[in-house]
Amino acid sequence: TAAPHIGKVANTDLLTTLRSEIESVFRSTGYPLETFKMNRILADGTLTPRFIIKFGVRQRLSDVIVSGTEKTKVERVTKRFEDLRGEWFDAEEFDKRLKKLLATGAFSSVRVENATDSSGMLDATLHMVEGKARGASTYGGFGSYEGGILGLKYHDRNLFGRLWNFSTGLEVSSRGLLGDIRLSDPWLFDTDTYLGLRLFSVTRSLEGYDKFETGVSAEFSRDDFGKHLDASLIFGSSIVNTDSNDIPVTQLGETVYGHHYLRAELAYDRRDDPVTPARGYHLDAAFQAGLIAGDVSSNYYRFDLSGAGYIPVGKKGQVNLGARTSILSPSSGISEFPIDLRLFTGGSDSVRSFRYNEMGPRSVTNDPLGGEAFWVANVEYVHVLFGPVKGVGFIDAGSLSAINEGLNFDSAELAAGLGIRIDLPVGPIRLEYGQNLTKDENESSGIWHFAIGAAF
Known part of the structure; x- marks a missing residue:
């Protein structure tokens, strides 16, 4: 237990960790601790912890x-x-x-x-x-992409006394309307498998087209494969209808179709805090296979990979590094593959000189068309100004390739910017401006973003 710490700087964090790990050895093997003390012996610049331990009868x-x-x-x-x-x-x-x-x-x-x-x-x-298992709540907010948001939700966290979590809600935003019903069982058949069921219906007004979708999904997940490892499997099926409000119909792909998919996700998380991480890293990978049933039926495969690291710098600074890539392999070309299933990027958690999902190929009406592959890399320096308020400077890079073009590293989009963050229990509130360093015709010179949550 102590071996990994020998030879390291004996600061408070290391000694606290060592004490906790040794205490854990006894607690996890059935020995009740009656006395547990740690003294320190300092000689010739070397600190030797000495533990005084008395334990009772093994239980x-x-x-x-x-x-x-x-x-x-x-x-x-x-x-x-x-x-x-x-x-x-x-x-x-x-x-x-x-x-x-x-x-x-x-x-x-x-x-x-x-x-x-x-x-x-x-x-x-x-x-x-x-506790009070049943309740209703309202919420509201604002985002630089969604605009105003207003929602109503009802929940029962102990349905039928079986610790099932039931919820139903309605959310209205400047982009559309969402209604859903959710039911989850944290221990399916009294095992460590989580089951989440969802029935939903959504209308959305997006750049150049409108969308209506209704469907169901089922998620199975487990977090007992390792201390930091989570895995999940998601099945989904929905009916989708898209209509043009600007983009030519020929560039929308299939507009009325059934979408049936299977998605597998794997996450490895070593962050000290998933909401406002200050140190550590995380890696995420996903594979998805789907079937599109429309006038022209087709299938596709999708692979996603992302990761981020958080490095403390001094007492008030922090360097954050992030990268992600997604690759889509459709059996059809752009004229048949639905626009709503293509890859999009750009926005407050991507290349911040673009509005949400507006980077990459454009239609003849200058609306985003999406693509089949993208990559994004981010680096930012965060510094505490006072209390929970922090300043941030960042550089983003990325590229989104059209259908049938593969990953493209030759013409990356670059952004640089500054921002202010306020740490809250729900995550940081972020106000950031990204300057476009590779501005093309019909692109904005820069964009303001208002968002809640870590950038990556």
Whole structure:
């Protein structure tokens, strides 16, 4: 446990991590800690941590007892710990599963009371307080692409007492209308598999065309393949209808079609905080195969790869690096492949000298047509100004290629800019301006962006 830390600078973060890791060794193997202290011996510029540890009789988990629930079916809780019974008591894993139960939103608090007999068999009683599972809410906002946003939502986080999460909502924005119904089970058949079902209908007014789509999807995911690894599988089917409001119909591709797809996603996340990361990195990969059923049926494959790293610089600075690429392989040409399934890029999380999804090939009416491959690279320096307010300077580069042209690295679009960020619990609020360094005819010299969330 200590070996990876030997020879490193003995700062507060390293010593805190070392203490936590050694404590975790005992907690995860059934030894209750009665005394756990760390002293420091400093000699000749070398610091040697000395631990004073006293532990009790090793414990096995005998039973999990639930009290205080009225609506929740008790077996939905106890099943979460079934495979731990009879084993050495892993307090780390036990606490991790308790946190997941609280994350459902069905409980406002939980208190654990342990009772151990002389042979080391432990009974854990969970004193649970159920929260207000049902509720309705409204929300509003503004984005540089969506414009004004107003939504209404109803939820039940403990449907039928089975810890299922049900929600339905309606959202109106300057771009259109979205209605959906969602139902999720965090532990399908009492396993670690998550199931999310969705029924939706959406109308959108986009650059050069309008879209109506209604469909269903089912997501299966697991996060127990490794400490930082998540995997998911998504099945989807929808009916789509697109109409031209500027782009010539011949450049829209198939306009009335059924879209059926299978998507596999893999994510590896080592960030210290997924909302406002200050250090670490993440990698994401996805593969999607789809079938388009219209007047001319076709199929396609799509591959996405992205990653980002976050590097502290001094006490107030941070360098963020990001890169992503997507490649689409359709069986048809641009005249048949639907515009709504093509790749688009540009915007507040891409090349910031363009409006959202407006980079790349254009129609004769100067509307974005999308393409089959793109790449984007970003570098930014973030510096704390005061409190939660930060300044940022960035450089973006990228390219989007038309259908049948493949990845193009010869004519990259470049942007440079500055911005202000305010860190909030939901993520940073960002106001940024991107200057177009490779401006072509009919392109803007620069764009302001207002967004919420990390850029990448």
